[in-house]
Amino acid sequence: MADVPSDAPQHCPGTSSEQAGKTSSCQGCPNQNLCASGATKAPDPAIEEIAVKMLSVKHKILVLSGKGGVGKSTFSAHLAHALAGDSNKEVALLDVDICGPSIPRIMGVEGEQVHQSGSGWSPVYVEDNLAVMSIGFLLSSPDDAVIWRGPKKNGMIKQFLRDVDWGDLDYLVVDTPPGTSDEHLSIVQYLSSAHIDGAVIITTPQEVSLQDVRKEIRFCRKVKLPIIGVVENMSGFVCPKCKNTSEIFPSTTGGAERMCEEMNLTLLGRIPLDPRIGKSCDEGKSFLAEFPESPAALAYRSVVQSIQAYCLSEGTQGESAD
Structure with a gap:
């Protein structure tokens, strides 16, 4: 960390302040750019606390999207369900979409309450080996609006990671909001010492979706977040009765496959539209359990197997490095 000169401006907000380098009193200070960049701020002690907490979590997977409405939370829920399909695995799903917490409804635990014990907050269990945590459990009503600025959102994410009694987990799936905003920076920062x-x-x-996804990919590369791969959701509509496929969202520029080729990424798979997926989410049921032989369920399982294979290969590399 660079030294701050002793002749700092009279009304200097302090190097650890959120306003460091940004106030009118900072104008003309030789360290203005340094302070504004955050380089003078001490690291958040919560990062190391979270790293210790996460020692009991083997694999951490973030689910991202460039824009809303692409089925990110639906995918997160089904990823968690699929991973927990192995009764020998302990799985948790963390919802950090602070302003739009849909996971409680999708997982069928809306209206449940979070309890606190000596070891921290207890998550809500969907199955014996599948836990869920969301701000939705802390609201008095599912219709309550969460009108928070960035720092309060960040504090909530910090609490979820540090104060929830996750126990020993094989997988922690993190459902994020769309875009590349506060929540994304916070989750990457707080897990920076815990290996994602x-x-x-x-x-x-x-293309309108792919445009935003390219931004998400560049965000990941900028913050050095590994990308497991891309999932093309709503990739055609398979009629449950006649089994014919229709292109509801045509890929005018080659779709996710072309984008992955251009950006040197893995296309994990394509999941077709199925109206029963939305119905299952509204009813809080697992589509994979309700319609296990449907084309969409088979596509989900194929994608999940690829994700598991990636995580296991990463774990093997980590062990050999040690």
């Missing part, structure tokens, strides 16, 4: 296996990026086939 990588991110799964969700898109739909049309």
